[in-house]
Amino acid sequence: MPVSLETAATMGLLRNPLRRAVKLLRLLRHPAFRRGLRFGVAASLENFVAMRDLTLGSVIDAGANVGQFSLLMRGLHPTIEIHAFEPFPEAVAVFKRLFAADPAVKLYPVALGAAEGRASLHISRRSDNSSLLPISNNQAAFxxxxxxxxxxxxxxxxxxxxxxxxxxxxxxxxxIDTQGGELEVLKGAEHLLPRIDYIYVELSFTEFYAGQPTADQILTHLHAQAYRLVGIGGIARDRRGAIQQADLLFQRSAP
Structure with missing residues (x-):
């Protein structure tokens, strides 16, 4: 996905030794995050503030990639169970090595959507930007x-x-962080939603993937499913400072 300056710093994309050093120090302080570095996986600290105060029993990680978010959640909430979903074979291999000794983490090597079948995964040069939708010029430019x-x-x-x-x-x-496939994941989860208390989803205000649903479509869908907005995680801005993406936290309303 397109990344904010903070996210870029945490992933080492900015050639700034100070930023990389700060990120590394934060990772080294925590045993779970430190272990992740041995496998080349940096916990997604850009989501730390949004996730740290939640009380959780389980996490479903849709679009798990190599385990950045699952690693963060394992570090923040050591007793949770994690169900992770990732279709890209190379990312699956890294995820499996990272969590090989953790019986509370289960990986499903499939993509998620509204219907069962097979599809083409469009592979990005950076694997965490791969999508079931074609990658547009907007994404590559951003x-x-x-x-x-x-x-x-x-x-x-x-x-x-x-x-x-x-x-x-x-x-x-x-x-849900599936690079334009978020609404399809939600449609394929409708019978499960009564058992899901929180949804943390990436919304885009620009079409980075061909046919990508707009942010307002996803907001409308979540509202219809009785979810209300309760928090904001990471944001991604363009070079002029305009917000292009945001990770939003929703909570299911009581019946």
Whole structure:
């Protein structure tokens, strides 16, 4: 996804030794985050503030990539169970190595959508920007180095089918960062939503992927499903300072 200055600093994308040093020091202070560095995975500290005060029993990580968000949540909430979903084979391999010794983390090597089937995953030069939608010129211009470099066929399944029989510990958080596929993930989770207390989702105000739903479409869908906005995590701005993306936290209203 396009990244804010803070996010870019945490991922080492800015050639600023001071920023990289600050990020590294923060990671080294925590045993779980420090272990992640051994596998080349930096916990997504840009989500730290939005996630640290939640009380959770389980997390569903849709668009897990190599485990950046799952690693953050494992460090913040050591007792939670994690169900992670990632279709890109190379990212799956890293995730499996990272969490090989953690029985409370389960990885599903599939993409999530509104219907079961197969689809082409459009691979970005930076794998965490890969998508089931074609990567547009807007994305490549906004975040250089994220252009499409190929495709791979992947399985697509509905989240509510995969986790229909799972004993999700409450409260449960669903995080969705699927590069334009967020609304499709939500549509494929509709029967599971009564068991999901929080949704943390990336919304875009520019079409970075061809056919990507707009932010207002996702907001309308979540409102109809009885979720209300309760927090803001990371934001991504363009060079003029305009916000292009935001990670928003929603909580399900009581029946």
């Amino acid at each position: 975040a250089p180095g994220t252009e499409e470099i190929g495709t791979v066929a992947v399985a697509v399944q509905r989240l509510d089918a995969l986790l229909a029989d799972a004993a999700l510990l409450r409260p449960c958080l669903l995080k």
